[in-house]
Amino acid sequence: MERRTQISILYFILAFLAVVWLRDIWVASQNIEEITYDQFQEALEQGRIEEVRVYGDLLRGTYRDAGEDGPRAFVTPRVDPDLARSLEQYDVRFTGVVESTLFRDILSWVLPAIVFIGFWMFVLRRVADKQGLGGMMAIGKSKAKVFMETDTKVTFEDVAGVDEAKAELQEIVEFLKDRERYGRLGARAPKGILLVGPPGTGKTLLARAVAGEAGVPFYSINGSEFVELFVGVGAARVRDLFEQARQRAPAIIFIDELDALGRVRGVSPVGGHDEKEQTLNQLLAELDGFDPSAGLILLAATNRPEILDPALLRAGRFDRQVLVDRPEKTGRVQILDVHLKKIRLAPDVDREQIAELTPGFSGADLANLVNEAALLATRRNADAVALADFTEAVERIVAGLEKRNRLLNPRERRIVAHHEMGHALVAMALTGIDPVHKVSIIPRGIGSLGYTIQRPTEDRFLMTREELENKLTVLLAGRAAEHLVFGHLSTGAADDLAKATDIARSMVARYGMDEGLGHATYEVERPTFLGMPQVGETRSFSEDTTRRIDAAVRLIVNEAFERASRLLERHRAVLEAGAEKLLEQETLDQSDLAALKNQLAIAAAAVMLREHP
Numbered sequence: 001m002e003r004r005t006q007i008s009i010l011y012f013i014l015a016f017l018a019v020v021w022l023r024d025i026w027v028a029s030q031n032i033e034e035i036t037y038d039q040f041q042e043a044l045e046q047g048r049i050e051e052v053r054v055y056g057d058l059l060r061g062t063y064r065d066a067g068e069d070g071p072r073a074f075v076t077p078r079v080d081p082d083l084a085r086s087l088e089q090y091d092v093r094f095t096g097v098v099e100s101t102l103f104r105d106i107l108s109w110v111l112p113a114i115v116f117i118g119f120w121m122f123v124l125r126r127v128a129d130k131q132g133l134g135g136m137m138a139i140g141k142s143k144a145k146v147f148m149e150t151d152t153k154v155t156f157e158d159v160a161g162v163d164e165a166k167a168e169l170q171e172i173v174e175f176l177k178d179r180e181r182y183g184r185l186g187a188r189a190p191k192g193i194l195l196v197g198p199p200g201t202g203k204t205l206l207a208r209a210v211a212g213e214a215g216v217p218f219y220s221i222n223g224s225e226f227v228e229l230f231v232g233v234g235a236a237r238v239r240d241l242f243e244q245a246r247q248r249a250p251a252i253i254f255i256d257e258l259d260a261l262g263r264v265r266g267v268s269p270v271g272g273h274d275e276k277e278q279t280l281n282q283l284l285a286e287l288d289g290f291d292p293s294a295g296l297i298l299l300a301a302t303n304r305p306e307i308l309d310p311a312l313l314r315a316g317r318f319d320r321q322v323l324v325d326r327p328e329k330t331g332r333v334q335i336l337d338v339h340l341k342k343i344r345l346a347p348d349v350d351r352e353q354i355a356e357l358t359p360g361f362s363g364a365d366l367a368n369l370v371n372e373a374a375l376l377a378t379r380r381n382a383d384a385v386a387l388a389d390f391t392e393a394v395e396r397i398v399a400g401l402e403k404r405n406r407l408l409n410p411r412e413r414r415i416v417a418h419h420e421m422g423h424a425l426v427a428m429a430l431t432g433i434d435p436v437h438k439v440s441i442i443p444r445g446i447g448s449l450g451y452t453i454q455r456p457t458e459d460r461f462l463m464t465r466e467e468l469e470n471k472l473t474v475l476l477a478g479r480a481a482e483h484l485v486f487g488h489l490s491t492g493a494a495d496d497l498a499k500a501t502d503i504a505r506s507m508v509a510r511y512g513m514d515e516g517l518g519h520a521t522y523e524v525e526r527p528t529f530l531g532m533p534q535v536g537e538t539r540s541f542s543e544d545t546t547r548r549i550d551a552a553v554r555l556i557v558n559e560a561f562e563r564a565s566r567l568l569e570r571h572r573a574v575l576e577a578g579a580e581k582l583l584e585q586e587t588l589d590q591s592d593l594a595a596l597k598n599q600l601a602i603a604a605a606a607v608m609l610r611e612h613p
Contacts, residue, residue: 033074040076154208160338161331161363162202168322169193169210172297176214176250190319191287192298194258196305197324200364203301206324207254210299217251219244223260226279234261234279242286242296249296258300262312280309287317326362329355335363339370346384353387357394357437359456369393399451400444408449415482416441416450417579419492422481422568423452423474424588425575428597429567429604430470440587449492465513468503472560473567475500480564481575504556505549514552522549574599 035043040059043049052061060075156166175189195203211218219241226234245251255261265277287298300318302308312318327335332355340351358366372393377385408416424439437455444451463471479493507513509522522541568575578596582588588596 035074035076037076040074043074154205154212156209156213158338159202159205159209160334161327162206162324163331165195165206165322165324166209168320169206172210173213176216176252176297189297191316192300192318192320194305194313194318194321195299195301195324196321197303198326198362199303200362201324201326202363203324204254204256205363207252207256207299207301210297211252211254214250214252217245217248219251219253221253221255223255223257223262226261226283234276235282238279238282238286245296251296253296253298255298255300258302258312259304259307262302262308264307264309280312284311284317326360329359332358332361332366335366336370339367343370343374344384346382346386348387349385349390350387354390357391357455365397369397372396395438395444395451395453398453399448408443412449413441413583414579415486415490416492417582418481418485418575419478420450420452421575421578421582422477422479422564424593424596425571425578425600426477426480426564426567427452427454427474428593428600429571430473432467433470433474436593438587438589439582439593441582442586448495465507468507468513469556469560469563472500472503472557473564475503476557476561477564477568480561481568484565484568484572485575485579500557500560501553504553504560507556508549508552514556517545517548517552571600571603574603 040049043063048063048065050062050064052059058075058077060073062073156170159166172189172193195206197203208218208220221241226237241253245253261276261283262280263276265280298318305313305321313321333351336351336354340349354369358369361369369390373385373389376389376392382389420439420441424436427433427436434454434456436452438453439451441450443449475496476493478496479489482488482490482492506523508517512519512521522545574596577599578588581592581596585592
């Protein structure tokens with residue numbers, strides 16, 4: 001039992017004893033004599049009773065002949081008169097006894113109160129704690145976790161692959177270490193720094209590294225912890241958080257998932273959320289009110305900057321926005337160096353190769369990849385983690401878990417084999433396409449019956465129209481192979497069609513790559529790091545333009561399908577041979593694909609000789 005609860009129970013017991021003691025004092029002060037019923041009858045016969053008041057089981061009265069020191073009043077329990085006469089006849093002394101109901105009366109209202117308090121303490125309080133309400137005196141208290149400089153234990157050496165972001169934050173560290181030297185020319189540190197980037201890129205880790213480098217207290221809280229059921233609680237917590245940080249300045253306040261707190265106000269058609277808006281208003285007021293020269297720095301992180309309130313992002317509040325993006329190949333190698341120190345590696349492991357296998361992976365993805373590879377090596381009782389384990393881990397993360405117990409009938413296996421071989425052959429035949437790394441007809445993930453993995457040789461940031469058309473051709477090659485060999489279409493190309501249509505629509509409506517529609521864009525691209533649909537501002541155009549966009553998208557997709565069909569028709573023999581080999585082995589690795597590519601080159605040379613003798 002908590003000490004506070006023990007003190008409360010002790011106070012209650014003392015109060016009860018005090019009430020009983022005061023009652024006894026009051027009774028004694030009234031000079032009232034307690035007599036038996038036979039004494040009452042005797043006084044009544046002697047004529048000494050002046051007045052009697054009947055109270056149910058009690059008789060209260062006064063004497064006629066009471067002296068100065070003697071009691072003037074009396075009280076006696078009442079007895080049934082018939083019984084009293086019978087007892088008196090046989091000279092039996094008797095008296096009435098009044099049952100004391102004080103304890104019962106007290107329990108009648110104290111016990112329910114104790115039960116209710118106990119229910120609150122052991123049930124409702126736990127629920128309230130889970131909901132963030134806590135005690136009544138703690139509702140407005142900040143729930144930030146405080147890490148002292150000795151607790152953080154994270155420095156910039158633990159953060160890899162984000163050199164530009166570290167350089168931006170380095171001067172914050174210098175300011176916190178030496179404020180006088182930093183401000184000698186009149187400069188001041190930014191009031192707020194917003195870390196923006198996709199999930200898993202290390203925004204929280206960067207914030208903790210700043211605190212660890214500067215050696216100052218670090219207040220960490222999630223944006224959702226400010227928002228509560230009661231209006232005004234979040235605002236009180238914001239005030240309390242900044243007040244605590246001011247008392248221990250220099251310090252860093254870090255608000256993770258700022259979008260939970262700083263969403264645009266007043267955009268809902270049914271009205272705003274008063275609690276969220278008041279909390280955001282209080283945060284804006286605190287940002288306007290604190291002086292960064294005191295050594296208080298606000299860091300925040302979000303992966304949805306497009307939904308933040310403009311008032312939050314203006315200069316003077318969040319002065320600086322730092323992009324923490326997915327790492328490039330060099331950054332991935334640096335991140336792998338950090339995580340690979342913790343595991344035992346085989347001699348064949350090359351960090352460069354692993355980095356080439358993981359384009360688009362974030363720091364969290366790479367940490368997960370290393371752990372998955374170590375688990376795979378452990379399952380096969382290996383002494384060290386080999387490169388094959390990393391390759392298998394990449395496939396598990398990208399394509400999903402193998403479903404070897406998902407049995408396909410022979411006809412479905414042949415369709416899937418030709419479908420995947422169509423992707424692989426067209427990718428080998430075209431230029432500017434990422435090389436094929438592996439082809440398999442083993443089902444993976446939720447709905448995939450086979451997969452073709454392409455491995456990029458370098459990070460790409462721009463793509464030409466010709467490269468996008470080649471990509472569309474590879475996507476539609478699986479469907480084209482099915483149509484060429486079996487003469488029908490299946491549902492296996494649903495995902496390919498969705499991706500191809502999306503690329504073609506972007507070419508027409510976003511990148512202005514259709515000659516008929518000109519160099520204009522018909523879709524507004526906003527930075528989203530979660531891959532969610534664009535919400536908000538849209539461009540309006542005529543129905544005729546909409547029809548032309550749809551026609552242009554359909555034309556691009558159809559042309560890519562026809563191009564894939566022509567390539568596969570030209571190399572149908574290689575397609576059939578590759579599909580048979582895939583049916584036999586179920587998986588083709590790089591050596592098998594290299595032999596297949598040689599056959600494709602020989603067949604292409606033969607076709608060229610026939611067409612141009």
